[in-house]
Amino acid sequence: MTPPVPAGRDRLRIAIQKNGRLAEPARALLASCGMSWRESRDRLFCYGESLPVDLLLVRDDDIPGLIADGVCDLGIVGRNVMAEQDGARRASGAAPAFREWRALGFGDCHLALAIPEGEAWESPAQLAGKRIATSYPALLSEWLAREGVQAEVVLLSGSVEIAPRLGQADAICDLVSSGATLAANQLKPVVTLFESEAVLAGPMQDLDAARGELVELLLRRLDGALRIRNSKLLLFQARRESLPELLPLLPDAEAPTVMQVDGADRLALQALCHGHLTWQRLEDLKRAGAMGLMVLPVEGMLA
Ligand SMILES: Nc1ncnc2c1ncn2[C@@H]1O[C@H](COP(=O)(O)OP(=O)(O)OP(=O)(O)O)[C@@H](O)[C@H]1O
Numbered sequence: 001m002t003p004p005v006p007a008g009r010d011r012l013r014i015a016i017q018k019n020g021r022l023a024e025p026a027r028a029l030l031a032s033c034g035m036s037w038r039e040s041r042d043r044l045f046c047y048g049e050s051l052p053v054d055l056l057l058v059r060d061d062d063i064p065g066l067i068a069d070g071v072c073d074l075g076i077v078g079r080n081v082m083a084e085q086d087g088a089r090r091a092s093g094a095a096p097a098f099r100e101w102r103a104l105g106f107g108d109c110h111l112a113l114a115i116p117e118g119e120a121w122e123s124p125a126q127l128a129g130k131r132i133a134t135s136y137p138a139l140l141s142e143w144l145a146r147e148g149v150q151a152e153v154v155l156l157s158g159s160v161e162i163a164p165r166l167g168q169a170d171a172i173c174d175l176v177s178s179g180a181t182l183a184a185n186q187l188k189p190v191v192t193l194f195e196s197e198a199v200l201a202g203p204m205q206d207l208d209a210a211r212g213e214l215v216e217l218l219l220r221r222l223d224g225a226l227r228i229r230n231s232k233l234l235l236f237q238a239r240r241e242s243l244p245e246l247l248p249l250l251p252d253a254e255a256p257t258v259m260q261v262d263g264a265d266r267l268a269l270q271a272l273c274h275g276h277l278t279w280q281r282l283e284d285l286k287r288a289g290a291m292g293l294m295v296l297p298v299e300g301m302l303a
């Protein structure tokens with residue numbers, strides 16, 4: 001394994017999930033910012049080749065703590081994990097030690113309270129004295145306190161949805177994405193406690209000067225990558241009189257570039273669209289007078 005760089009290092013270290021849902025998208029996002037790595041044989045540490053930015057491959061639960069301890073500078077982790085650990089620190093009187101630096105737009109899910117399908121839901125008050133199974137005790141306890149409900153929190157590290165069937169709990173509080181796991185366990189969601197996605201997590205304060213510049217470069221590239229993630233460049237020609245009908249069909253476009261085509265009664269237009277360019281929209285544009293429509297992927301962008 002490549003030896004860890006000693007403290008006071010001028011390289012940047014980013015922790016990402018080793019395996020699991022966020023592992024691949026996190027790597028892909030960093031790679032789209034121009035990073036490449038040499039992997040160690042044990043695949044726990046990746047030495048940055050194109051930039052002095054190394055990766056630490058870990059369990060997602062460890063990422064906020066690694067940032068808090070200064071072992072790594074930044075991390076990519078679910079907002080749910082960060083908020084839970086932040087809540088646990090708050091409950092124990094510890095100061096906040098990490099914060100969300102950027103929302104990354106993948107790993108969407110939410111933390112929901114769910115009860116057996118056959119039961120009626122009226123209000124949180126009906127949970128008084130009940131047992132609720134969860135892997136998110138801090139977030140659940142904070143919600144119960146806000147609602148003024150006293151219930152028993154049953155801590156499980158996984159397979160939470162099965163707890164009611166096993167007689168371990170009366171309700172559950174767990175992550176939901178498609179809702180398939182709840183449905184398969186005859187549970188229904190009744191309250192959303194928390195909305196989550198993957199985030200870039202970092203310390204509360206800015207990084208020291210040596211690594212500050214590297215972080216700025218990284219954030220600049222990351223912001224560019226996030227901005228163009230769903231963006232497409234739209235090219236077409238049109239007659240000037242079609243513009244009033246065409247432009248309202250491009251509400252998500254940055255001010256389109258309009259050029260006169262030499263020797264023709266035509267304009268050439270170029271628009272960077274940030275929303276989804278559906279076939280329907282392209283057909284609407286064609287009907288409104290767009291000619292020779294072309295949709296191009298955007299590879300990179302620096303604001
Ligand atoms: N069903 C889901 N759909 C979408 N995103 C999810 C879903 N479940 C979890 N996530 C998000 O992905 C993150 C990682 O989920 P994963 O299941 O890979 O974690 P894990 O089993 O705790 O992994 P690790 O082995 O690293 O501890 C979660 O913390 C959450 O932010």
Ligand SMILES: O=P(O)(O)OC[C@H]1O[C@H](OP(=O)(O)OP(=O)(O)O)[C@H](O)[C@@H]1O
Binds near residue numbers: 174176178181
């Ligand atoms: O709404 P759905 O799309 O069904 O997703 C929700 C499920 O996904 C996660 O579990 P995961 O599959 O990661 O299993 P684990 O909890 O055992 O890690 C989460 O804990 C839920 O159980």
Ligand SMILES: [Mg+2]
Binds near residue numbers: 059060061
């Ligand atoms: Mg985990």
